[in-house]
């Protein structure tokens with residue numbers, strides 16, 4: 340792993356409300372959601388993070404803002420990873436979509452939308468991908484009842 | 497050279513009841529449709545290959561068309577999203593048909609109790625034999641097949657009527 344690169348990246352990212360720190364051997368950056376697109380562009384174009392690994396969210400029901408949206412990127416050239424973390428509120432759970440930068444964002448954002456109800460501004464197709472049409476609620480939110488099922492087939496008597 | 501031909505009696509004729517005959521024939525010609533969705537598939541492969549060999553029970557040839565099969569083996573977790581497909585496959589099978597719930601997931605949902613997993617396929621289709629285990633050992637699968645064979649052999653077969 341190229342520690343020098345991560346160190347340079349950390350210095351470059353510092354500022355603009357971004358707080359890069361090292362956690363578990365990878366660079367984790369807390370940032371305001373307005374800074375997302377600029378940061379991603381910088382990661383991709385200047386530092387060669389060419390692979391978008393995943394986007395997911397973390398639900399903190401007691402906290403305000405309630406959600407963290409988490410992106411992971413990987414550089415296939417330097418074999419290093421970086422994580423971006425943005426806090427969003429429940430009432431305004433919107434972040435910018437990365438579909439213009441990474442094609443794989445289409446599907447991963449749909450999954451995150453399924454599970455947590457995060458809206459990705461710019462992703463035109465947020466239909467359910469793992470869930471099905473008509474499913475109410477977002478099952479990985481902590482307030483989704485554990486045993487609530489929404490069957491598609493009527494049960495036998 | 498004057499010997500009288502004596503009948504030995506061996507296999508020259510056989511008496512049986514027609515429905516027993518049909519049951520006997522049917523129980524050794526099970527054509528399974530493997531509806532395989534999850535990890536139990538590994539066990540299904542091992543039970544159908546050389547070591548355990550379900551061919552001995554006439555249940556060797558998987559048919560991947562519900563029209564040609566008469567045993568629906570539901571192998572693995574069924575999610576709510578998958579359930580309509582399972583139901584459709586079941587409905588497309590011709591009578592007579594039987595259903596086997598292979599593993600605890602198909603039987604009762606297993607350890608999945610959440611928004612996604614159907615809590616047992618018997619909520620949507622009738623099941624003839626349940627095989628417990630996560631995954632079941634091949635021996636329990638064979639036991640299940642044998643119990644199903646008994647059930648088939650002892651059932652009444654609607655094709656037996658006064659004209660047959």
Ligand code: SF4
Pocket residue numbers: 534535536537571572573598599600601602606629630631632
């Ligand atoms: S019963 Fe166990 S092995 Fe079989 S599908 Fe379920 S979890 Fe997998």
